[in-house]
Amino acid sequence: MPDLLQITGEVERTMKSITPTTAFKRARCLAWAFTIAAAMASLGPASAQTKGGPATSPPGAAVYFIGIKDGDTLSATPTIHFGLRKMSVAPAGIGRENAGHHHLIIDAPLPPLDQPIPNDFNHLHFGGGQSEAQVTLTPGKHTLQLILGDKDHIPHTPPVYSERITVNVVDPAQSGASAAKRQPAPGGAEVYFENVRDGQYIPAHMIIRFGLLNMGVAPAGINKPNTGHHHVIIDAPTPSSDGPIPNDFNHLHFGAGQTQGEVTLTPGPHTLQLVLGDADHVPHDPPVMSKQITVNVAEPDQRPAVRRGTNGPSVAAVQALLGITADGAFGPETEQAVTEFQRGANLPTDAIVGPSTWKALDDMNNAKSR
DSSP, X not given: OOOHHHHHHHHHHHHHTOOOSSHHHHHHHHHHHHHHHHHHHHTSGGGGGSOOOSSBOOTTOEEEXXXXXXXXXXXXXXXXXXXXXXXXXXXXXXXXTTEEEEEEEESSOOOOXXXXXXXXXXXXXXXXXXXXXXXXXXSEEEXXXXXXXXXXXXXXXXXXXXXXXXXXXXXXXXXXXXXXXXXXXXXXXXXXXXXXXXTOXXXXXXXXXXXXXXXXXXXXXXXXTTEEEEEEEESSOOOOSSSOOXXXXXXXXXXXXXXXXXXXXXSEEEEEEEEEEOTTSOBOBSOOBOXXXXXXXXXXXXXXXXXXXXXXXXHHHHHHHHTSOOOSBOOHHHHHHXXXXXHHTTOOOOSOBOHHHHHHHHHHHHHHHO
């Protein structure tokens, strides 16, 4: 797209070939042509940034960093606060007018604005509606940018994103950082997955619920005795208890105090673990964490059929979803429960958990989590 000077130069050369009958007509033609030229220039690169997805944003909407500006020096685990103007925050999956949720882009350019924002280490999603996050950055220079996404993680029209800033991250050893002090956990404290079991088949997009016993939930930054907030560890070992839990694609923080979170996983087996963190994202003493479980991501038509006589973790997961004893053995009680579920879901009552029944179970599990 040519710039304004190029366009106006062409206009001037064109106007020299025009011979209006009066100077006034020539001046009026020239002014009209320059107006068109300016309008054409305004539709240059900026126009490519005005089209997003189906959700719209109101005039004046803006997203921005609070307390961080271009050129600042940060620690290796800074807590970054997100600001939003003339719009409200809504979690992923919640379609509300003039609302969206935050995404932090690290060391990457803006993604395509009419497609879902990627979900990886360079594109951190805060689909729980968080307005702050602690991130882990390596020493050196990094770029940061905020962009708002709708319920499906697609930027709005027009897109709402911040300026791209560059920050310098210092080495913890050079900044004099010391080992974090751990908060005590009460006896009997326990964290667990409410709707996911070891060996369970799950869809690629799922809402996972977090359970907590003998402790309360408090957002990050709120230091109250016997409280903490949830972290989901995906495909990574249990984090060290000597410092803050990392914040990346394998360590999801729910620092706003959420008791459920939406995850997106690739097909195949994945490990999941819950760890509670204190106000500074540090595990308690002793640490409060669940057992690491393995789940299998597959769409319903890619899963094995479960029927009477089948045994194993898949049966136990089905039994847990149906609210019956999860002993992993598909016997008469499970057969009856599957049949009743199929009848309620308007499915053929064959007592076989095949693709259609798997899908109905997935839908029920996600619906119960909202």
